[in-house]
Amino acid sequence: xxxxxxxxxxxxxxxxxxxxxxxxxxxxxxxxxxxxxxxxxxxxxxxxxxxxxxxxxxxxxxxxxxxxxxxxxxxxxxxxxxxxxxxxxxxxxxxxxxxxxxxxxxxxxxxxxxxxxxxxxxxxxxxxxxxxxxxxxxxxxxxxxxxxxxxxxxxxxxxxxxxxxxxxxxxxxxxxxxxxxxxxxxxxxxxxxxxxxxxxxxxxxxxxxxxxxxxxxxxxxxxxxxxxxxxxxxxxxxxxxxxxxxxxxxxxxxxxxxxxxxxxxxxxxxxxxxxxxxxxxxxxxxxxxxxxxxxxxxxxxxxxxxxxxxxxxxxxxxxxxxxxxxxxxxxxxxxxxxxxxxxxxxxxxxxxxxxxxxxxxxxxxxxxxxxxxxxxxxxxxxxxxxxxxxxxxxxxxxxxxxxxxxxxxxxxx
Numbered sequence: 001x002x003x004x005x006x007x008x009x010x011x012x013x014x015x016x017x018x019x020x021x022x023x024x025x026x027x028x029x030x031x032x033x034x035x036x037x038x039x040x041x042x043x044x045x046x047x048x049x050x051x052x053x054x055x056x057x058x059x060x061x062x063x064x065x066x067x068x069x070x071x072x073x074x075x076x077x078x079x080x081x082x083x084x085x086x087x088x089x090x091x092x093x094x095x096x097x098x099x100x101x102x103x104x105x106x107x108x109x110x111x112x113x114x115x116x117x118x119x120x121x122x123x124x125x126x127x128x129x130x131x132x133x134x135x136x137x138x139x140x141x142x143x144x145x146x147x148x149x150x151x152x153x154x155x156x157x158x159x160x161x162x163x164x165x166x167x168x169x170x171x172x173x174x175x176x177x178x179x180x181x182x183x184x185x186x187x188x189x190x191x192x193x194x195x196x197x198x199x200x201x202x203x204x205x206x207x208x209x210x211x212x213x214x215x216x217x218x219x220x221x222x223x224x225x226x227x228x229x230x231x232x233x234x235x236x237x238x239x240x241x242x243x244x245x246x247x248x249x250x251x252x253x254x255x256x257x258x259x260x261x262x263x264x265x266x267x268x269x270x271x272x273x274x275x276x277x278x279x280x281x282x283x284x285x286x287x288x289x290x291x292x293x294x295x296x297x298x299x300x301x302x303x304x305x306x307x308x309x310x311x312x313x314x315x316x317x318x319x320x321x322x323x324x325x326x327x328x329x330x331x332x333x334x335x336x337x338x339x340x341x342x343x344x345x346x347x348x349x350x351x352x353x354x355x356x357x358x359x360x361x362x363x364x365x366x367x368x369x370x371x372x373x374x375x376x377x378x379x380x381x382x383x384x385x386x387x388x389x390x391x392x393x394x395x396x397x398x399x400x401x402x403x404x405x406x407x408x409x410x411x412x413x
């Protein structure tokens with residue numbers, strides 16, 4: 001069963017919450033983060049602290065992490081961030097395009113992560129882990145929230161709904177991208193104890209939706225500190241990592257699309273002919289193809305859209321083989337374009353569905369890529385099935401929206 005804990009969150013004052021909150025560090029480029037350099041409250045000063053250093057500084061140098069600590073300490077000293085005096089849970093609701101999702105910010109057990117009670121569906125990359133390990137170790141804080149999901153649980157959702165109804169939120173603001181962020185602080189001892197108990201009794205496991213590298217890094221920092229004697233009881237803060245846990249029914253996965261830099265030596269007509277062996281190919285011209293069902297793909301090539309429908313035999317019925325990202329990888333990217341490992345091949349790039357089909361057209365029209373593919377999104381059930389089976393998804397399979405904001409609650413270790 002899932003083990004969670006309340007904690008003394010480090011949070012912005014009510015007046016500064018909207019100014020502090022930022023998108024997760026890994027969905028913005030350095031250039032995008034630098035646009036906020038002159039904003040003293042923006043949390044990129046902590047999560048992307050390279051913006052406060054010369055542009056020639058290596059973003060993974062110790063200097064960057066030390067600057068992050070300096071900036072975090074400064075935000076505490078000047079009163080931008082204040083730590084709660086008692087361990088709390090935090091309800092976090094996000095509203096996007098009229099759809100809302102409500103999760104619980106808490107500490108989740110590192111042991112649960114190590115023992116498979118927190119289930120994974122992606123591999124992690126050592127260099128990305130090392131980046132967050134250094135950030136956590138030097139700042140003494142987990143600044144990025146790991147996004148977890150669980151099968152809906154009436155006991156948990158009831159107490160959260162009751163608190164929302166009976167209490168005013170601590171924060172309620174709409175960000176510049178139109179997404180509304182609402183946060184309540186659960187600081188009642190009995191309610192906190194009930195939530196902890198409900199998770200331990202009624203939630204058998206949780207699933208990482210987004211944040212595999214943040215979770216893996218927190219676990220490795222914990223392991224190192226345990227070896228060095230920092231943990232005695234097992235309940236010290238370093239034995240947990242900050243998560244926000246949402247019921248599955250409230251979540252939406254968007255498509256995660258692909259563009260390829262070249263056609264592996266083929267001309268466009270030759271490439272389309274090769275595709276017809278494994279797909280029914282229909283040229284739609286200017287009519288954009290956003291797939292309406294599984295095993296259907298859109299393709300933008302030169303200046304036209306095509307609809308691709310996978311033929312029988314191009315996929316298997318196992319949890320990985322049935323995914324559209326697998327079908328595209330096996331029958332197009334690998335077979336025709338010789339892109340064997342999308343994790344490391346520089347000839348492929350990924351475009352989140354939030355950017356729309358126009359972003360795919362732009363990649364090709366601007367000559368950044370020769371071809372773009374739109375995919376039907378993975379379902380929550382598929383994600384859970386793969387995690388339950390112990391398998392991992394192909395890279396860049398899921399894009400969740402809306403994104404949780406960094407800086408609203410920080411977990412100190």
